[in-house]
Amino acid sequence: MNVLLTGSTGYIGRRLKYSLLNSDKKINLRLLVTDIRQVDEDTAAKVEIIEGNTFNPDALKESLRGIDTAYYLIHSMRSKDGDFADLDRVSAQNFIEECVRAGVKRVIYLGGLGKKNSISRHLASRQETGEILSSYPDKVETIWFRAAIIIGAGGASYEIVKNLVQKLPVMLAPSWVRTNTQPAAVDDVIQYLTLALKTEFSGSTIIDIGGERLTFLDMLKKAAEFYSLKRFIIPIPFFSPKISSYWLILLTPVPFRLASALVAGLKVESVVTNQNAKKYFPGIKQLSYTESLKRASAEEEDEIISHWSDGSSAWFHSGKKTEESGNATHTASYKKDISDLSRMKVWESVISIGGDRGWLSMNYLWQVRGIIDKFSGGPGINRGRRNSEDLRIGDSIDFWTVIDLIYEKRLLLAAQMNLPGKAWLEFILNETDLIISAHFIPRGLYGRFYWYILFPFHIIIFKGMLRRIIKDSLINEG
Ligand SMILES: NC(=O)c1ccc[n+]([C@@H]2O[C@H](COP(=O)([O-])OP(=O)(O)OC[C@H]3O[C@@H](n4cnc5c(N)ncnc54)[C@H](OP(=O)(O)O)[C@@H]3O)[C@@H](O)[C@H]2O)c1
Numbered sequence: 001m002n003v004l005l006t007g008s009t010g011y012i013g014r015r016l017k018y019s020l021l022n023s024d025k026k027i028n029l030r031l032l033v034t035d036i037r038q039v040d041e042d043t044a045a046k047v048e049i050i051e052g053n054t055f056n057p058d059a060l061k062e063s064l065r066g067i068d069t070a071y072y073l074i075h076s077m078r079s080k081d082g083d084f085a086d087l088d089r090v091s092a093q094n095f096i097e098e099c100v101r102a103g104v105k106r107v108i109y110l111g112g113l114g115k116k117n118s119i120s121r122h123l124a125s126r127q128e129t130g131e132i133l134s135s136y137p138d139k140v141e142t143i144w145f146r147a148a149i150i151i152g153a154g155g156a157s158y159e160i161v162k163n164l165v166q167k168l169p170v171m172l173a174p175s176w177v178r179t180n181t182q183p184a185a186v187d188d189v190i191q192y193l194t195l196a197l198k199t200e201f202s203g204s205t206i207i208d209i210g211g212e213r214l215t216f217l218d219m220l221k222k223a224a225e226f227y228s229l230k231r232f233i234i235p236i237p238f239f240s241p242k243i244s245s246y247w248l249i250l251l252t253p254v255p256f257r258l259a260s261a262l263v264a265g266l267k268v269e270s271v272v273t274n275q276n277a278k279k280y281f282p283g284i285k286q287l288s289y290t291e292s293l294k295r296a297s298a299e300e301e302d303e304i305i306s307h308w309s310d311g312s313s314a315w316f317h318s319g320k321k322t323e324e325s326g327n328a329t330h331t332a333s334y335k336k337d338i339s340d341l342s343r344m345k346v347w348e349s350v351i352s353i354g355g356d357r358g359w360l361s362m363n364y365l366w367q368v369r370g371i372i373d374k375f376s377g378g379p380g381i382n383r384g385r386r387n388s389e390d391l392r393i394g395d396s397i398d399f400w401t402v403i404d405l406i407y408e409k410r411l412l413l414a415a416q417m418n419l420p421g422k423a424w425l426e427f428i429l430n431e432t433d434l435i436i437s438a439h440f441i442p443r444g445l446y447g448r449f450y451w452y453i454l455f456p457f458h459i460i461i462f463k464g465m466l467r468r469i470i471k472d473s474l475i476n477e478g
Pocket of ligand 1: 006007008009010011012013032033034035052053054055072073074075076078091110111112126147148149150155156157308310311
């Protein structure tokens, strides 16, 4: 069976990719990815890769040629290049029309739960996408899964719940926390999506998935129980969705756009409206909410498979092409001799930067910059990192994203924070030195002003950073 997976660098798609590769050796898996460097070597050896996106007719045609079943796990919410609903509409239309031309038999899509006309813009767009993908029932069978909150390690909803419960002994609860929803465990979602490949359906079908019926308040209370924490939740009737979203970005790693999409989604009931999950997948026994927390927590102890910030490195600016940093008009470089040190230890110290370890020099300044960034709609500094030691291209580290990674040679990070220009942070290990460089392409007068204002701080920060990297690598060397 020839299968196309889109969105394989995203939160759901990355997990589904592993599941498909492990579940059936007879599947020929093809990936459509926007940036080929985001596919790790191991995966690249097992799949066919087409680079492009759904707005690129040639790439779409090539990716769907000879395909039996295509997964559509795409959304444009992170795009800065236009209205996400318009982009989603065009993307789904392009995709289904090419599926029809290519003779694809089945499309499998995962969207959101919630009644039309009462749902948020994001969920309405997910609904519209499902309708577009289902618009050729006589030519393509569309299996449209719908899920509300998905709980799993690295998932945005899980991180919100975990951070709120762990950080706040006393919580103010706005009215939306009392709306009913049905969270699903990410492992269950992946199982449905995987099994849908070989399940017989009676034509295009909508399948609602979700476990026990809970309110967000119940979810917080159960999470507190799970973490053995005593929490007091005080109802506040006048908390607006906007204030709620600001509250969430202050306390949790998610940026404003994601927080407001979640709050808007929780303002209206999002519950299962059909029993097709049981009908078509009687073998799947859905995990309870507490069990899904347990699994997420266990995965965090081990290695997080996918993270909500994995997808689209183009979220905040498009400086993700490695070459672009070479065009920087402003560069500041600092170096230190490492010829007497273990190269491997220096490299390990470099690639474990950020997250809980911090930015090694004047960390409080980075924190302040992160808070300013969050309140101006950026990702902020508390996004952390997927794994404290390991990195892959496309990973986010606080408000940076990894765009180049050459073992023991180069780490290049592109800034995703809101800036008057484009910025990169580069670490190079040459024969004798470790070099840290800040590269910048300013936008307008303010961009230039920004660079020169920060310049004295750069000197202190990067020299301090070099010292700490060297010191930590010496400590690790023993
Ligand atoms: N995550 C949840 O909690 C959740 C809950 C309910 C439903 N869902 C549904 O599950 C689906 C997947 O969500 P997700 O959370 O996995 O999203 P995600 O992490 O944001 O990933 C989106 C993926 O789509 C790719 N993509 C975006 N635009 C594209 C385009 N025009 N052409 C090709 N690829 C494109 C991205 O690639 P790049 O990274 O290369 O840009 C990325 O791999 C969505 O339909 C969502 O509504 C998710």
